[in-house]
Amino acid sequence: MNRAAENARSARWNLWLGAGTLAFVALCLFVWFPRDIGSGFLQQNLTGRTVPGDSFFPVLLIGLMVPLAVLLIVAQIGARSGKNGEVVGHIGLRNLLFLAQMVVLTGLGLLVMDVTGPALVWATNAVGLSEASGYRAVSATFPFDVSGFFVGGTLLTCGYTFVARHRLRWRDVLIAVVTTAVLIGLFDGLLNDIQLPPNADI
Incomplete structure (x- = not known):
């Protein structure tokens, strides 16, 4: 063909x-x-x-x-002749590798999202900034309640960008940070009944 x-x-x-x-x-x-x-x-x-x-x-x-x-x-x-990008309709090894990278990255991002809050509580307790008995006790208190979503969401966005574009610029990181912050403002600020992950599982 x-x-x-x-x-x-x-x-x-x-x-x-x-x-x-x-x-x-x-x-x-x-x-x-x-x-x-x-x-x-x-x-x-x-x-x-x-x-x-x-x-x-x-x-x-x-x-x-x-x-x-x-x-x-x-x-x-609007694509010009000869610039239609990668031919679709055929699944090859590169496609499967791309999918595997996305799955691993998603799992890693969710893991970071889950452990960031408890890690922040441990760090602030260690330096004397807080005296929380555990993450559950401060899971509704800023910034502990949004720390996991912020770090994990930023990591996921940067990771997806890097896998798709094979490079990551400081502007991409800034966009990831701002986007995650906007989502936090929307779901945690305006919609008070919404719990950001992983707080709903506590």
Whole structure:
């Protein structure tokens, strides 16, 4: 198969994947979620506070798929001849290695997320800045409650960037730090009923 035929097949895969993702999003938002999820995106609890409803996280997850699908379609339509990127539709050893790297990196990031809080408590106790009996006692106190998510989330973002681009710049690290901080501000600051990992397991 020549290069032109491979590029044409790659274009079909990318376009169908992008269009299929958008169709799945529409199915979820207009058919599946309204029929299956009891409450809306936001709701008021018994005390009158606005809290995330049952559809909050499903809608948030589905919403993140939209820009990815649009970017895939736009990039493929606007690609110049001979610059369609890596041919898709064939799984090789490099693909499996990439997947294995992502799995290992995700596991490492979750492990760091889990141990950072207790490690911070131990360090602050050791230098006399705190007298906590353990992480459970301060798991709702800043900065202990967000330390694991911040360090682990930043590590994951930097790691994913390095694996995908094969390099990591200081600007990438700064973007990872700011992005993780924004997520903390959103879920821990504005949505008080949301517990950042790993606090929900304590």
